[in-house]
Amino acid sequence: MNAAPAPFPGGRTLAHHKAAPLAQPIVPAPRPRALNLPLHGYAGEPEPDLEARLQVQPGQRVVAGELLLAHQDDAHPALHAPLAGVFTGLHRCAAPTDPWAAAQHLQIEVATDAEPVQPPDDAPADLDLTGVSATDVIEALKRCGVVGLGGARFPTAEKVRHGQGAVETLIINGVGCEPYIACDEALMYARPRAIILGARLLARALAARRIVIALEDPVADAHGSLVTRLNDDLQALGPVDVEIDVVQVPERYPQGAERQLIQTLTGQAIPHHQLPQSFGLLVSNVATAASAFDATIHQRPLTHRVVTVTGPAMAQPMNVYAPIGSAVADLIELAGGRPDDNARWVLGGPLSGQPIHNLAASIDKGSLCVLGLPEESSSARQSPLPCINCGFCVSVCPAQLLPQQLFKLAQHGQHTEAQALGMMDCIECGLCAEVCPSHLPLVDAYRHSKDWLRAQQRDERAQQRAKRRFDARQARIEKQQSADQARRQARAERLQSQAAAQSEIEAALARARAKKTGPHSPTESGKTGKTGESGDKGNGGDPAT
């Protein structure tokens, strides 16, 4: 596995632009006036049962790290208050990247005396992990709201639980391959031991036998080799029960994407409808590993993350240790940028990020980078021209798709046909649009098409459910009717005989007598009442059921 047998197809080597933010250590964000914690589950599903999960009342004072929202399920992890203050309630604000959607936010008015949280120190070299069980790790991940910090925000506890016993090799992803995004490298320089120990805890929870820490090491010349540092720390931490390797992969975008990284490391291509777990692999980001360490050993909830605030629009590009819910505009100002500038602001990297439409919006646990590119330094906007079928996009596509075909289908609303050509395999890396000589908005079209297909799948699932429920109800009604029918028939047959009919008549007379004399012996009248009732029903049909 140390040698890269078959690098993933397509891809490009790009200038990394990471040296500037890595020139200084991670900067703690100053105290903000307010925090708006976005509420969206994994994959943007709306929040159900919000009231039931909410642990605080509007107007209530909260301390730093206090639980705001309890863990519910796969899609709805726990959320904690990053700083002390007052919980003011739920607010509907615009999402940073989607001008059409307004998301619910939990708002905290930060106390004036709240201390900004410093980035945690690295783990000591002599820490003993014996006695920490798999359950301890999973419970800590759940309690502390740890999610995938590589951008996907999938709850780590659930990921680990699903992978338990099935995962042979845990891959720790330190390949921050997209230009400008340096938060993973910054963390590896700052907390290598926390990452290694976190990886060991995750491997223990998974019962994995092997850990591979993969990284690119783009700024080794200027800031020292990360591979050497990680190897030194592995030595310092001493021998362990799992095999740990540090692997340097070639610099090639999108090397950090889960499936592409797996393909480079193992030669295994993973189809989009399958998970790496099916191949005995699990990929976790370096920041997630460090968070797993903080959660398990220090019971520290995930309330802050490292965000790279960079680009030519910033006077001083930096990695910020920012509380979740910080406003994008505050981060830009901290890095010496001017939010009022006529620049193109992006959440994420220049290739796969999302344009920010609302700078007052806030970051979430999956925000890696705030990028600012002034209009003059980014190439001029050009109107799209017709596709000339040059095939450049096909040669760079890491998912081996036909981007030009997908684009045409998406633009003409033929989403089902696009799906047949593998639209859902697209990882939105943006390389096709990067190399397109006609400046076609390929990624925007894919995002539209994928949203459409996801909505369609959701509707289909709902239809299937409705059909099942309708069929079940129909079956229940039929069963009830045939049971009634059988009972009526049995009674009718019984009444055929003279003696049975006679006793039925006597029972009715007795009931009438009992009614006339008044209800005195309750047991007896109840008993006769019951027989009489069933007799009535037998004669007069069955209205109640």
Added chain:
Amino acid sequence: MSMGLGVVVLVAMVAIIVGLLAWLGQRFQANDTTLADEIDALLPQTQCAQCGYPGCRPYAEAIAQGEAAINQCPPGGQAGVDALAHLLGVESLPLNEDHGEHKPPMVAVIDEDRCIGCTLCINACPVDAILGAQKQMHTVIADECTGCELCLAPCPVDCIDLIPAPRPSIRPRPTTDPSIPIRVAGA
């Protein structure tokens, strides 16, 4: 002796052939999807009965028997009629407005302050999406509600409303230059 051996061989052969047939029967199962199944799969499963049949399945069966026209399903809309026409190899028809008009997906909501707990809507719901008991407040399981409107008429206190069903937002089709990626000059 040779007679006994013959019997054993015969029994073994019969057993092998029976086993083979059973396996083949399982392996190459006849495609038992009926026309009604295929039609049912195209219907929106709203179970609203606007077509004049008590649900999507009965309507599918009626179409398969040639008893019903293909344009009686308002929730499916014109697209649904076209899909049915394509499946059946017949010419498409305009949606028959007598059965109702095509509306965006809706979901029922019970005004819980006004609900008297009569259970009439529970019995009317074709997909068991209303929860409640006699003299207890009722509520709609929004995820399971198909917006069929069948609960509206039986409600004696008119406490059920239909609201547009929440939809995931779909980012628009691009009409201008790419928003991403941003090419950095000189990079």
